Structures are given as structure tokens and as C-alpha cells.
Amino acid sequence: MNLPLQPAPSLVQLRPRAGTQAYFRWRAVGDRVLVTNLEGNWLLLTAPEFAAFLEGHVPEDSELHARLAAGNFLRAHYDVRAAAERIRARKSFLAGGPNLHILVVTLRCNETCVYCHASRANMDQVHTDMTRETAERAIDLVFRSPNPFVTIEFQGGEPLVNFEVVKHAIEYAVDQNRAHGKRLQFTMVSNFALLDEAKLEYLIQHRVQLCTSIDGPEKLHNAQRKLPTQDAHQRAVRWIKRINEAYTANGLDPTLYHVEALLTTTRETLPLWKEVVDTYIGLGCKALFLRAIDPFGFADRTRQRLEYPRGEYMQFYRRAVDYMIELNKQGVQILERYASIFLTKILRGEDPNFLDLRSPSGAGIGALAYNYDGKVFTCDEGRMLHEMGDDTFHLGDVRTSSFRELVGHETVRAMTIASNLDGQPDCVHCTYQPYCGTIPSFNHKSQGSIFGRMRESNVCAVHKGIQDYLFEKLAEADPETLRIFDRWTTVRSRDHFVQPAP
Amino acid sequence: MTDVHELRFSRQLYSGEAVDQAVKAFARFAAFDLEQTDDHWVVRMRPNDANLARRLRGELGNHALGLTVQRGGAK
Structure with a gap:
């Protein structure tokens, strides 16, 4: 069953009812609402769909319910193992x-x-x-x-x-x-x-x-x-x-x-x-x-x-x-x-x-x-x-420091904590948090703190602006543009530049 | 007698009070010697047990960092 067409409610008129949704962040993108979750799944919802999601009125047999469940946006259907796998894949560089x-x-x-x-x-x-x-x-x-x-x-x-x-x-x-x-x-x-x-x-x-x-x-x-x-x-x-x-x-x-x-x-x-x-x-x-x-x-x-x-x-x-x-x-x-x-x-x-x-x-x-x-x-x-x-x-x-001293240095620890967006004010609630990053040395130079203040940060403004643009394009869903975007994410390995195996 | 381990906390990034407080918290596990340079709070640590040195170094650093963050930064 699909939701009946209805005029978009103003966001200020919505009465959120907690309990049915899993953790999510949201942001208006054009005439849609982008929702993302902890592990970086995302959905672009129409205003009525977002209202239904927020107010906990999504019928279980609806197409929207199926999309929300598949994206791990519903508390009753939350798949912890799948979320952990997604986060592990996103953070594989840490190892x-x-x-x-x-x-x-x-x-x-x-x-x-x-x-x-x-x-x-x-x-x-x-x-x-x-x-x-x-x-x-x-x-x-x-x-x-x-x-x-x-x-x-x-x-x-x-x-x-x-x-x-x-x-x-x-x-x-x-x-x-x-x-x-x-x-x-x-x-x-x-x-x-x-x-x-x-x-x-x-x-x-x-x-x-x-x-x-x-x-x-x-x-x-x-x-x-x-x-x-x-x-x-x-x-x-x-x-x-x-x-x-x-x-x-x-x-x-x-x-x-x-x-x-x-x-x-x-x-x-x-x-x-x-x-x-x-x-x-x-x-x-x-x-x-x-x-x-x-x-x-x-x-x-x-x-x-x-x-x-x-x-x-x-x-x-x-x-x-x-x-x-x-x-x-x-x-x-x-x-x-x-x-x-x-x-x-x-x-x-x-x-x-x-x-x-x-x-x-x-x-x-x-x-x-x-x-x-x-x-x-x-x-x-x-x-x-x-x-x-x-x-x-x-x-x-290079003459006196060990590798462990360098990567375990107190300055590296501070920069790692400062650039972890799960603990960064503003970023932690930002819809684009799963895809973003910050540069502690840039924050230090431009704002006097490795943590930075994202609301006044040029880097944040650029990152948000680019992601707004990309999600607008994804919302337009022009098939040719989507094919081009898919190609832009295809990494072809340049093995010739790898030194031959010893 | 165990080796001396030196930790250098940038004064741009760490609160001196936080470093002091962290050193006090770990005083049972090592002998500490503190020094200030223009750029760093320098902590020299001689662990009571050499086998704990690496862990102690990491935990002390993390504790000083956590206390700095709690204080809202270095300044």
C-alpha cells in the first residue's frame, strides 16, 4: 500500500513521536528531506513521507515502511549486525x-x-x-x-x-x-x-x-x-x-x-x-x-x-x-x-x-x-x-624517533580525537556526518583550535555545499546522471605503478 | 631501575592543569618529573614496573587528553 497523496506539512506543524524510529539525522534538500542513520544509509523522503516517519504513522504494509526497514531506520526492525558491518566497512582504513x-x-x-x-x-x-x-x-x-x-x-x-x-x-x-x-x-x-x-x-x-x-x-x-x-x-x-x-x-x-x-x-x-x-x-x-x-x-x-x-x-x-x-x-x-x-x-x-x-x-x-x-x-x-x-x-x-613514538605521540592522539566526528559538536548531529571529515591542522590555523568551530568553518561550508549539490542530483534521479555518478565511484586499480614483487 | 619515558604535550593542544591532574592520577604507578618548555609540557616517567611502561604511557596520554577536552581545550 502506498501513502495517499497529500499536501506537504510544514515542519513546524509536525508532532514527532519517538519510539518507532531508529537513530537518524535529517536535512532539507530541495523539496525532499534527506535522512541518514548511524551507519551511513540514506533515504530521500517527500515531505508527507517524512511526516509519517516522524510521527510514527507509517503503515506496515506500505512501500515506505519497506524502504525504511531496508535502510535500518526503524527501531523494531533494527539490524545491529548489519549496522556493525557497514560501520566496519566504512572505517576499514583504521586498521x-x-x-x-x-x-x-x-x-x-x-x-x-x-x-x-x-x-x-x-x-x-x-x-x-x-x-x-x-x-x-x-x-x-x-x-x-x-x-x-x-x-x-x-x-x-x-x-x-x-x-x-x-x-x-x-x-x-x-x-x-x-x-x-x-x-x-x-x-x-x-x-x-x-x-x-x-x-x-x-x-x-x-x-x-x-x-x-x-x-x-x-x-x-x-x-x-x-x-x-x-x-x-x-x-x-x-x-x-x-x-x-x-x-x-x-x-x-x-x-x-x-x-x-x-x-x-x-x-x-x-x-x-x-x-x-x-x-x-x-x-x-x-x-x-x-x-x-x-x-x-x-x-x-x-x-x-x-x-x-x-x-x-x-x-x-x-x-x-x-x-x-x-x-x-x-x-x-x-x-x-x-x-x-x-x-x-x-x-x-x-x-x-x-x-x-x-x-x-x-x-x-x-x-x-x-x-x-x-x-x-x-x-x-x-x-x-x-x-x-x-x-x-x-x-x-628521523634520526632519534621510533615509529611507535611518532604515531602514538600525544599530538597525534589529540588530533585523532579532535577529528573524530562522532564526538565533534555540530558534526555529531549533521546529516552528512557519515561521509564527512575535518582537518585538525586547518582548524588550528584558521580558528585556533584543532577541534574547530564548524558553524564558522570554510571547510565545513564547502563540504556541506558539495554534499547538498550531490544529494540534489540524486533526488532529481536523472538516469544518465546516476550512471555517471556510478562511474565516478568505480576505482580501476593502476597496478603498473606498484613496484614489482621482490 | 626502569627506563625513563618522555611524553611531550604541546601547549597549543593540552591544558597544563589537565596534564598535572593526569600525572597525579597515575602517581601510584610511576615516578614523575615535570618540566615546561616554551612549546610543551614535558613529563618524564619512570614506571614502577617496566612491563607496564607502554600501557602507562598510553593511558596517561589519553587521560590528559580527556581532561583537556573536559576543560574545553588548551587555553
Whole structure:
């Protein structure tokens, strides 16, 4: 039996009757009401359906009753075992230990970016290069992680400036892994301006996944990422094409193996949403991460010029993703990374383990950052804050600290508690709690507390805005959009980037 | 004689009163020495029983954190 059609009651007229519902949270999304439960199941209800649910008047033989029972929203039918399994699946990353290990091999950089998050040093500051010995001690710690999957990410500064130490670190790690047998991967974040054929051959031969920054069309990119020659965009584009050609020449599927690029959204980016998407598609990218700007590094000093209200960012986001969905309908394959992360949690009940968007966050328990001088931090943002004079997230030193001391450090404990959304004021009652995450170092920098105040948090505003957008699309239930969303949550393993078994 | 274990509580993240109170709560299980630096509350702990050191370290840290949260943070 279906509920008879009736006008939607105003929420203030509802008389909730506790006792029939299991624990739930709710939020108006368009003309629907989204309800989620403890384990992250969700339903979009019409207003009359929500009223019936809230007032405990759902007939047992109704279609709505069946949907509520299947989603574990009814107390009388609550399946504790199923809920536990769902939560266990969502939190599977907790059993792993740190899998992302960031090696900042130098602070030197040949580019001067207006928003630089990395707090770069000039090219003559050679004392900011990591030594071989420091790299070895960092890698010794990497292999102390109990996680069977380990990724070593080379960052800077510009890592190609200290390429000899990158090479040494790769070869030392591969050698050490003979004793550990982990699924080892390398990634490098570079502007490519110092790449040459010999370096490229080495990186491809050693299966290093390459990632760069593209801020959109040439004019914007060159204005924000400054080389003395004013051609940062041209150089990056040239190497993206060359690297993708090299992957194809090695017999790799170009839809799976290609250079990944990262966007930093500044005020100048906001009107260029279409040009940004077109630039990425033109470069053969299959993913675009519409990241808002961070308050770290130079971005802190240039904030007045680069920052923007988060409402304007959300307009930019909606326009860009609407456009990407339309392009997907025409056969172009491009996904938005934020959407992909949230949709994987919403539609598949799994967590893709993106460290800034999980509860608790990955600081110290999912990632560690090793500075050029051997200092170890909870995360790359903690390392950047150190460069800005704030040592809150400094855990120890590669030469003197044990792995257990680092991951069990009092600072890591505090960050884990602070980013556990089950205990975070506001988050605990938020409908999007099962899919969300907070960043303690960002909260500390922007609000003076690792717990943060979510009602005033830019990150919270962006996360809520994106999930509002996605649930609006799910409520519209356009079959083509739903198929595209399903594809955005399909992870195809890039096994070529895993080092061969020892 | 057991080893000395050092715990470093960031003053940005932990309340000094909470750390003091946690140390008092665990005084039966170890000898403690407290020091302040510009950035940290430093606790040096010599457990009565070396086999309890790891557990004691973890429990003391958790207790100090819980008391800090109860007080509404570090400040």
C-alpha cells in the first residue's frame, strides 16, 4: 500500500513521536528531506513521507515502511549486525596505519607561486636539500608502518631540484622492500619545468606516478605560477603530453595511465569554471579536483588578494560540475574528485581513504610528512606551519624517533580525537556526518583550535555545499546522471605503478 | 631501575592543569618529573614496573587528553 497523496506539512506543524524510529539525522534538500542513520544509509523522503516517519504513522504494509526497514531506520526492525558491518566497512582504513609518506626532498623551487602552500626557498638555498642519509632514515621509518600498502610521495619545493636524492630514495626503498614485501608505490608532485628526457626515462622505468599543478588556462596559470621565463604553463603542458605519449609507447592504457594534475582555486579562477574544465580535458586529464585555497604558506600572506567567500566558490563548483556532467553525457570522461570521494561513501558505503576527508583524519595515523632536515610531522600542513614558525604538529626526528613514538605521540592522539566526528559538536548531529571529515591542522590555523568551530568553518561550508549539490542530483534521479555518478565511484586499480614483487 | 619515558604535550593542544591532574592520577604507578618548555609540557616517567611502561604511557596520554577536552581545550 502506498501513502495517499497529500499536501506537504510544514515542519513546524509536525508532532514527532519517538519510539518507532531508529537513530537518524535529517536535512532539507530541495523539496525532499534527506535522512541518514548511524551507519551511513540514506533515504530521500517527500515531505508527507517524512511526516509519517516522524510521527510514527507509517503503515506496515506500505512501500515506505519497506524502504525504511531496508535502510535500518526503524527501531523494531533494527539490524545491529548489519549496522556493525557497514560501520566496519566504512572505517576499514583504521586498521592500516600510515600508508602515505611525504618526503620533502627540498624547499628549493624554480617557480614562485602567489599562493605557495609549501613555503618555498630560493634556488640558492641549498641547505634546504634533504641528504641521502636523512632520506634513508625516513624510509626506514616508512617500512615500520604496519600498513601493507605504502606510498612514498616526493614533494618540495620542487623535487626535481634534488633529483639525485629522489633517485637514491627510490633505489634504497626498493632495496629495503625486499625484506618487507609491501605493495610499494612512488608518486612525485612536480611543476615539470626542470624535467628532461633522462630524468623522465628514469621515472618511467621506476614506475613513479607523476602529478603536476595546472591552474587552468595559460594566462591564469602563468600569472599565478611564475617562472622568470613566463612560460610555466607551456612547459607543464609540453611535459604532460610527452609523459602521456611515453605511457602509451610502453603499452599502457591512456584512459588509466596519464599525468594527474591539481588545481588551486583562487579568486581569479572563479569566473573561469568552463575554461578550467576545458583546459583539463584538452590535456587528456580524466579527473579534476576543484580544491579551494588553503591558508598555509604564502597563501596566508596573500589571502586578501586570493581569497573569496565560500558562497562564490560553491557557485563556481556547481557550474563546473554541471558542465562536467553535461560533457560526460556527450561521451567525454572527466570526473570531479571531491564528488567522486563523497559519492563513493554515499553510494558504495566504502571510504576511499582520502586523508583530509575521513573521520578520524589521517594526520599521523594515515600519513606522515618528513621534512628535508629530518623533522617528522603529522601531515604536510603541519610541516608547512612549522615553516611559518608554528611547531604544534612536529612529532620527532628521523634520526632519534621510533615509529611507535611518532604515531602514538600525544599530538597525534589529540588530533585523532579532535577529528573524530562522532564526538565533534555540530558534526555529531549533521546529516552528512557519515561521509564527512575535518582537518585538525586547518582548524588550528584558521580558528585556533584543532577541534574547530564548524558553524564558522570554510571547510565545513564547502563540504556541506558539495554534499547538498550531490544529494540534489540524486533526488532529481536523472538516469544518465546516476550512471555517471556510478562511474565516478568505480576505482580501476593502476597496478603498473606498484613496484614489482621482490 | 626502569627506563625513563618522555611524553611531550604541546601547549597549543593540552591544558597544563589537565596534564598535572593526569600525572597525579597515575602517581601510584610511576615516578614523575615535570618540566615546561616554551612549546610543551614535558613529563618524564619512570614506571614502577617496566612491563607496564607502554600501557602507562598510553593511558596517561589519553587521560590528559580527556581532561583537556573536559576543560574545553588548551587555553
